[in-house]
Amino acid sequence: MNKFLITVIGPTAIGKTALAVSLAKHFNTEVVSSDSRQFYREMSIGTAVPGSDEQQNIPHHFVQHISVVTPYSVGNFETEALQKIKELHNAHETVILVGGSGLYTEAVLQGLDTFPKVLPGIREKLNRVFEEKGIAALQDQLKELDPDYYQIIDLQNPHRLIRALEVCLSSGKPYSSFLGQLKTVRPFKSIIVGLKADREILYQRINARVDEMMEKGLLEEVRQLLPHKDLNALQTVGYKELFAYLENKCSLESAVDEIKKNTRRFAKRQLTWYRKSSDVHWFDYQTSHNEIIGAIEKQVDLLK
8 A cells, every 4th residue: 555645734824835736746746635715616816726826737636626606515525535536546656635624634534523413403493593693602502512622613604613513412412522533544645744833923924815815806706706605615714704894894904804813713723623633744834845855755665
């Protein structure tokens, strides 16, 4: 089983794409993206989809391959990504996986967790709570029932909050207690590398990226998506804040400030998620790619 999957993880705006491209060039291979925000072809600027210059002629799979109106789950991605990795391994010893979506990356590496059946009526009840009392009521309930998952979930995504709560209420157990129970054996050997930075530096990079997105035309991109604002794909940072501005609920300045604040919170949740993994080889974001490649080569030799 001398097939390898090298996975690049880390918080948003840390430099994962550039490293993935360097690795793909070195190993003469292709990149599979596990960034669920970048799946949608209508969402480019706000999800920091790598442009052709950033991709540097390296094939990237699962980047803008579906529409926001197409239902697409982590289960769909797991199936399709594993098939694509299998195809790529027919031509390459090594494949690169990169992305900031911990759940989607974990689905590829370990498989999806299994959850108990949801009792009838619970989802409808939670939907009514959301409609009548707002997202804060869901957040408070999850904080009480599952404080651990509360630390890593996207608290601004009502769909994910409701999913976690319906499992808690149906089983009488925290949603997080069902995570990581199943370890699926994959037909490849896995090496995970992570990029990190001091919090102050990371936050500066995030703020600068948001400003750059606005300069590139994020507001117009969001304006085009306003008719679809209730779709699950658009319950994400960078879009919902500007939807609020376009609906005259806040000023543009405050909307941009909210994007920066919520992106920083998103990065914090990403790091919390990654901390539960003990097999990540961490590097400072300024570490030369050649040094990281050298460390990976040593791991490959050990695993062969």
